[in-house]
Amino acid sequence: MRLANKVALITGAGQGIGRETALLFAQEGAKVVVADINLAAAQAVVAEIGGGNAIAVQADVSKAADSAAMVAAAEETFGALHILFNNAGIMHSQDDNAMTTDEAIWDLTMNINLKGVFFGCKYGIPALQRAGGGSIINTASFVALLGAATPQIAYTASKGGVLSMTRELAVVHARENIRVNAICPGPLRTELLMKFLDTDAKKQRRLVHIPMGRFGEAHEIAKAALFLASSESSFVTGATFTVDGGITASYVTPE
Ligand code: NAD
Numbered sequence: 389m390r391l392a393n394k395v396a397l398i399t400g401a402g403q404g405i406g407r408e409t410a411l412l413f414a415q416e417g418a419k420v421v422v423a424d425i426n427l428a429a430a431q432a433v434v435a436e437i438g439g440g441n442a443i444a445v446q447a448d449v450s451k452a453a454d455s456a457a458m459v460a461a462a463e464e465t466f467g468a469l470h471i472l473f474n475n476a477g478i479m480h481s482q483d484d485n486a487m488t489t490d491e492a493i494w495d496l497t498m499n500i501n502l503k504g505v506f507f508g509c510k511y512g513i514p515a516l517q518r519a520g521g522g523s524i525i526n527t528a529s530f531v532a533l534l535g536a537a538t539p540q541i542a543y544t545a546s547k548g549g550v551l552s553m554t555r556e557l558a559v560v561h562a563r564e565n566i567r568v569n570a571i572c573p574g575p576l577r578t579e580l581l582m583k584f585l586d587t588d589a590k591k592q593r594r595l596v597h598i599p600m601g602r603f604g605e606a607h608e609i610a611k612a613a614l615f616l617a618s619s620e621s622s623f624v625t626g627a628t629f630t631v632d633g634g635i636t637a638s639y640v641t642p643e
Contacts, residue, residue: 402429521565574632
């Protein structure tokens with residue numbers, strides 16, 4: 389088992405990438421704190437894991453007190469925290485171009501997607517230090533690396549922030565046995581994107597850019613997170629780990 393004796397905290401773990409990662413980390417021997425704004429979804433994941441190996445915590449990552457409390461729950465319940473997966477994020481249907489996007493949509497997106505990662509680190513890093521080190525994984529996106537003609541200005545800006553913040557965290561904490569890496573998923577067949585691309589035409593518009601010609605699956609991102617969480621990635625820090633079906637490698641897609 390690749391995560392035996394480890395305690396992992398995963399945000400946005402009620403569904404999608406976070407849920408798949410919680411299930412995989414538990415299979416690999418970790419104790420898992422399943423944190424989500426949606427408590428019922430988090431509890432359902434804990435029930436799937438079973439055996440006293442996970443707890444559900446209701447946390448809105450954009451709130452400092454909730455972020456502090458989720459970290460405290462990890463230490464109180466399982467004695468330490470070794471792996472922090474800052475994964476919760478939103479993609480708002482009214483997030484559009486700079487002219488049409490309301491300030492409120494910008495603020496909401498930034499507060500969850502970017503400030504949420506900051507809060508995770510603000511309260512999580514001291515816990516990792518107390519544990520003697522650990523691994524932080526932040527979920528950015530391929531849009532941190534590429535612009536799109538179908539705009540989502542706030543989302544894209546927030547993910548760019550996650551990626552650059554990841555690099556700085558990695559450098560600052562490199563001598564503390566704390567590694568910090570970002571995963572940049574490509575377009576995935578999760579609720580987040582399928583709700584945003586809500587017509588077949590919009591889905592096809594995105595699919596033409598993916599060399600593999602399909603959306604990714606949440607479990608494919610969970611496997612990348614497992615690599616970054618485990619000691620197999622012991623010399624990897626500050627990395628941008630693209631898991632994207634080739635979208636960021638492509639100039640034109642194959643016929
Ligand atoms: P999802 O919508 O399936 O799941 C997101 C989870 O986060 C949900 O359980 C939701 O309740 C929770 N959540 C939302 N706001 C929260 C908050 N304020 N506090 C705590 N939890 C909150 O999404 P997903 O596709 O699994 O996305 C997970 C991450 O991956 C996000 O950061 C997203 O931006 C990123 N991402 C997704 C894609 C994609 O195509 N789906 C691509 C690149 C990056």
